[in-house]
Amino acid sequence: MTSLYRGQITLPVAPLGPDDPLPVPHRLLENPFELGANLPEQIRHGASFGRPRSMHPYLLQNNYTRTREPITLPTVVMDNGHLRATFTPTLGGRLWALADIASGRELLHANAVLQPANLALRNAWFAGGVEWNIGTKGHAAHTMAPMHAARLTGPGGVPMLRMWEMDRLREVVFQIDAWLPADSRALHVYVRIQNPGEHEVPMYWWSNAAVPEAPDVRVLAPATTAYATGYDGTISEVPVPVHNGADRTFSTHSTDAADYFYDTTGTTHPWIAAVDSSGHGLAQVSTARLPGRKLFLWGTGPGGQHWQRWLSPDGPGPYLEIQAGITATQFEHVMMPGRTNWDWVETYGDIAADATRAHDEDWDAATTHVAGRVDALLPDAGLDAVLTEARRGADRAPEEVLHRGSGWGALESLVRSRSGQQWIADDGGTPFAPESRGEEQLLWEALVGEPRRGQELLAAADPATPPASYVVGKFWEDLLSSTAPGWLRDYHLGVLAHARGDDQRAEECYRASLADRRSAWALRGLAQVAAGRGDHAGATDLLSDALALADDQPTMLLEAMSAAIQAGAPQRALDLAGGAPREVRSMGRVRLLEGFAAHAAGDRDRAEQVLAEDIVIPDVREGELALSDLWAAVHPGRAVPERYDFRMRHP
Template sequence: MTATLTLTSVTLPSAPVGAPNPLPAVAAMPQAPYEASTVGLPDAIAENIRYGQVTSILPYLLQDQYTRERTDAPMRLAVLENDLMRAEFALDLGGRLVRLLDKATGRDLVYRNEVFQPANLGLRNAWFSGGVEWNIGMRGHWPLTCAPLYAAAITAPDGEPVLRMWEYERVRGLIVQMDATLDSTVAALHVHVRVRNPHADETGMYWWTNIAVAQTDGSRVFAPATHAYQTQYDGTLAQVDVASPDVSRPAEAQAAADWFYALDDSQTPWIAALEPDGSGLGHVSSPRLAGRKLFVWGDTTGGRHWQHWLGGATGSYFEIQGGLATTQYEHLRMPGRATWEWTETFLPLQVAGVSSADWPSAVEAVGAEIGRAADATDASRLEAVADLEPGEVLNVGSPWGALEATLAERYGAAFESLPGVRFDPSAGDDAAYWRDLLHSDSRFADGADRADGADRADADADGADASADGADRAGDADVATPPASYVAGARWERLLAEAPASWLTHYHRAVMAHARGDLTGATAHYEASLRSHRSAWALRGLGLVEMASGDPDAGVAHLSDALTLAADLAPIALELGDALLAAGRAEEASRLVASLPAELRERGRFRVLAVRSALASGDRAEAGRMLEDEFDVPDIREGELSMSELWRQAFPDRPVPARYDFSMT
């Protein structure tokens, strides 16, 4: 049977991700709840951990507007299917492989989540569990985990269909292309990944394929290693023996932990998850994808709590993973114009007698079966189509790959794309301002060709830059509406510097300076923007700069003014409340919460603000009363223990209720 590639949808109880938070993420990028120590690690791993750290998620906007209220909603899928397997990809959700069905046994090989519930585990906040996630660029769940990818149908020379997905990752400036196909003769899914650095400069590179697997009491994980680098939620990273004690049984893990296997470079990288009857999933790859990992949530209240939040009644899961480096704390140096590629194969396995076998003999048996199964597959089809242009377009992603290419061309810089992808410059209304700026016919002649780098915008940062009647020289940008999107990087800054100065050009330059930690530059441009037009956005930015600079009262004043201009924008109200508490003005924070509409007061983060304000005012009884009402904070961060800490402050002699316990140690 020749495989088919079709579009369909599945209806799930879903909590929509919602519109992005319109306020740019100028604060430090959210990090995992623990940091790796490099003490005692091999030099190469330690160096990779120190290299390429990312401090800002700009130009992406945060996705933090979801709730925990679920209604039935469709999830769009691209489906590869033959008589052996069925693979379902969520095109609007980072290309996630949400289902992989082995038709011979009727088993789902990956954890198939029965709900769609975002939670705060991603680099942009929103993340969901289940299936196979592709992560590129920097440590963490990648920025496009809840965003659409481009997708197209390609017909290989042998007549079989290939699903191509691709996008441009904006922080690292990388192009990723993923081609997926089902094997024609045996049960196997092949995915060929290509990552291209289209620029001349080196960048940091990161990739991990995260594979969720349903957990039972007898689940066991195997990899060809005797040792691993283990992390727990306490900041340690130490080499341990994986056989003594045996760490291969996820259900027996007492707490959340990662095991990054120390694989033998001479062996083909693989990992497998099997059930007591010997059935399960194998993941094998070409050598470039050299890392393997096991993640477990652990048998703690917090671990169970997180899994229930993410999957409801779907059940428990663990993850087996494959990456470019040994650990997920590492970024690799990817040269300019380099292309890295590898193939991953997902296989159903049946290996008898390994459930209770000792580690060495079990690994040998599983490895032999994976080798036999992998040898029976043929992924050469993906090599044959790798350079083919996309065929029928199934889904449209963002315009940023096209806009970055145009920007590079404008300044005579390199942007060498992949032959198998194309980006639509007209996609996405949120990029309209930048398209217009890029295609200005004037080339901003009064500033474009200045060799010394001077520009009128910098000069105007020290004085008024609007015309006498206050008109905005950038056009008709509505100062009452938050900018729809943001950019980052030296060439975008140059484009803004060369543009006619306006409240908006100054504001965007302020945001870029702010995100990279240049508070002096940010202040100058926020103030110049405000001299041109008074906006909530520049006031908010200036307030945050003042808070970071140690002037909380000035910060509160500007955030208050920002809220006056954007009274219906909840994120500003929340930032103002945090600023009031930081300034020691708890009673004002309480009054702020009380002044908000009822709908806002009932949101989890505002209820937390009310509790914090009561505690800071010394009213422990009122804080306790609010906590006893029991409420959820939909976007509580992985590793965030704010709810249990507030409970302990209000009730030092009472145990933390399970609802508030997210501890994974």
């Protein structure tokens, strides 16, 4: 009999902290890749569109440290006597753990700590479990944010967990239904994306499972070729399993970090599995809507191993990732028509294979055997029948609310009802209750529902306090334009124009905001526009003025120092750092820029002193080489110390 209940886990956590109040309307954190000429036209076409200008209106999550403290997190647990699945609705609905009860074997990399790191589209991300990614390439905006969650009755009468949210980037609603059928040895997951609008949108989805890595773990999928990235900025087609003289399906055979996107063309039910020397490990299989399969590995080089320890400092050991997506690679989007739903079923369970056969050097024999074991995990009626049954309950209203997510879906429901635009049914399977709206939605809710009160809130806003949140799109631009001018109205209009790439209009609005009342936020907006046209000296002046009004904003100081260095004025960058409050100027990333500025200014002693003090940057970026680059610049010819080595390619 399957049970579903609330639980909790207590573990060392580095608290996320508040969102960075400074918007990023003009750039993405993800770097582009160069596609090789030998890639199929379908992949090249899918990679040619859909990349957003930025993640606006989301704010960055970058106010965390490397200091951890015991914190208790709420969970939702499902148990059918064979498997125990643990979900964390406050952390993007992550499947934290999936345990085989009889053996006690954990099929996932269940992290022993919660340590954010800078790998997501909003910066903060943590390693482990199964993560659900929507929108565009990268770890999704909601990955460290709460999801709506509820209990209801699922297929076969067993209890089911539903989690859902609105993706603000694409303005779609997604839901994840998870259940454990009685006597099943596989977790069933139904995913649905709803585009209720009139217009088509670029779409992206990848389910990302972290599993234990060891020399005896082999990753198999029904493919003989893969599209490989090597973190050198390129992607190309390679053979599977042997590439450059080594069997790359064993992740420990690779020195450098890499992605292998397996070509599963022609597979009715695509799958991927990680099999160790006992024959056990996680298998994932889905219906045809989810054809992509990927292996990600950090590599055995010093940088990759440092990343493993950085993400799981007290963890159960190293990990690799097996993933499933709606495209062949993660560089592509597909256009999702308006008023359309897309859905599929995924299952997760122990492959329970014959290790000798799964590790056979004969790749065809190995994959044929594992494919048979994948089939044994599926219900007798097959995955397509499970999908049909799941669809019948997709719009069934929740029976018990377990957790509240963000208030943005509820605000969108209000906006669309007032403007006559299509939206999902408020009494359907993914309701966004009005009571979920909070402080972040306060101004916007008032502007839509109580215009006079909204105008009062705009007029009363204190320019010394950063705005609580941002919006995007023509509806809001038109609505704000219909209200009386003022510093906050004009500032938001500037950010809206900036987000759609109209820098001239953005500059006009920022200047109008400053003419009404001076604020650090509008000055910074002008600085971003100036930097965008290459005027780094002008950006430095504007950011210096902004810091005089808001010297407690680390991001603003970092931008000012970076602009000064780019403007060829490293001493000014050093002066800016010296004038910041102690708690800001002592931050690792500020110290890093101080080191670069000192080196550029010819002050080698100061640069050496910075490096000698063991810089710790909690949000060092995946693929970022700044620490090792500074070391190499200051200490040419000397090996990069392990603490500064985050390189994903062996030099």
